[in-house]
Amino acid sequence: MEKTRKIISENFRQSFEIKDKLYSILGEVASAARLLKECVGKNKKIIVFGNGGSAADAQHFVAELACKFEKVRKPLRAVALTTNTSMLTATSNDFGFEFVFSRQIEALACEGDVAVAISTSGNSENVLKAVAAAKKLGVRTVALTGGGGGKLKKICDIVIDVPSSRTSRIQEAHILILHSICEVIESDL
Numbered sequence: 001m002e003k004t005r006k007i008i009s010e011n012f013r014q015s016f017e018i019k020d021k022l023y024s025i026l027g028e029v030a031s032a033a034r035l036l037k038e039c040v041g042k043n044k045k046i047i048v049f050g051n052g053g054s055a056a057d058a059q060h061f062v063a064e065l066a067c068k069f070e071k072v073r074k075p076l077r078a079v080a081l082t083t084n085t086s087m088l089t090a091t092s093n094d095f096g097f098e099f100v101f102s103r104q105i106e107a108l109a110c111e112g113d114v115a116v117a118i119s120t121s122g123n124s125e126n127v128l129k130a131v132a133a134a135k136k137l138g139v140r141t142v143a144l145t146g147g148g149g150g151k152l153k154k155i156c157d158i159v160i161d162v163p164s165s166r167t168s169r170i171q172e173a174h175i176l177i178l179h180s181i182c183e184v185i186e187s188d189l
Contacts, residue, residue, distance in 0.1 A: 015172055021163045022173060028160045029177055032142045033184035035158060039114040040185055046078040047109055049101045049130055050118030053171045055082035057118050061178045069182035073189040079108065081130070101130035111138035119143070120170040122150020131155050144177060146170030
């Protein structure tokens with residue numbers, strides 16, 4: 001039992017420590033929130049994507065936007081590129097997994113939309129290709145990443161780089177950041 005409590009206690013300590021460090025990126029989070037709020041105000045789309053746990057975060061964020069976060073209000077235009085299994089598998093089969101998000105960006109994104117790329121490393125090839133496709137279409141880009149930002153740091157308009165290299169801690173911070181952005185967006189609706 002002591003080993004169990006020690007592991008849990010250490011995880012709690014690390015999580016609190018990382019969340020305290022998030023004040024250092026408050027400006028980036030605020031910039032992203034303003035950009036996304038502006039996007040919604042112009043009735044444009046928020047397009048979100050990522051792999052694994054980041055895919056789950058993308059879907060969670062879109063549900064908060066398209067359904068509701070804490071207020072009952074009109075649904076907002078948001079889509080997670082991780083949910084269409086036919087598109088994901090067809091693209092992987094016909095073009096390669098690195099194109100699963102960029103092909104959807106090319107099909108769905110319009111100037112004025114905002115693409116939100118979630119990658120704990122900042123180096124996922126399919127995420128990088130999607131950001132490149134978005135930029136070609138005049139779509140603004142926001143990255144949620146960690147561990148220094150990886151390659152995403154160099155190509156996105158706004159980069160929210162969680163100051164940690166541990167994937168689980170980065171993902172915990174991403175959820176707090178996404179919930180904070182939801183609250184900002186809902187604040188005037």
